[in-house]
Amino acid sequence: GNSVTQMEGPVTLSEEAFLTINCTYTATGYPSLFWYVQYPGEGLQLLLKATKADDKGSNKGFEATYRKETTSFHLEKGSVQVSDSAVYFCALSDPVDTGRRALTFGSGTRLQVQP
């Protein structure tokens, strides 16, 4: 079955540091890949997505590239801010043409950015 593995947190960085959160997956075929963010006390928000190999998703300075050869979708940001402190979830779903679109999530990585 599908599975997602994320690096364990918390990840603690100083403001303006470079961020990488690793995500690898197990799935058959070409799943769609997502990063979601959950701020304290709030629901999940879609941060970015990619639906085919070598696609790069990007939003709000965050980006991630769909790497089929390494089954990875690592999240990066060049300069983090205190407001980026949250829990980040990597997720996947079966390809669009399968009609099966349930999301499989990783366990989440907490990011703490210090001023």
Place this chain on the structure above:
Amino acid sequence: DAGVTQSPTHLIKTRGQQVTLRCSPKSGHDTVSWYQQALGQGPQFIFQYYEEEERQRGNFPDRFSGHQFPNYSSELNVNALLLGDSALYLCASSLGAGGDGGFGPGTRLTVL
């Protein structure tokens, strides 16, 4: 334009009781999915409803059931509550079966 809404926000029940959670999808969305998020974990897929039918189901027992109404809103029912059912229950909506619709803020269920 309201996004996905869920009610109630918080709920406290005792073991063995039954609970119903409600979800209204974002305007224009016709598909609702439910997830269970235990503390410190990622959400786990429970089931998805489209055209008032359960289309896909995760690895959850039959104690978990749902319903979708003609206006696309949905209910999640859990019978014979266990302590392990304590979690944040999230609802997501989308147009069609697309997996990247929006999530609601969740209902926090505590089972004592």
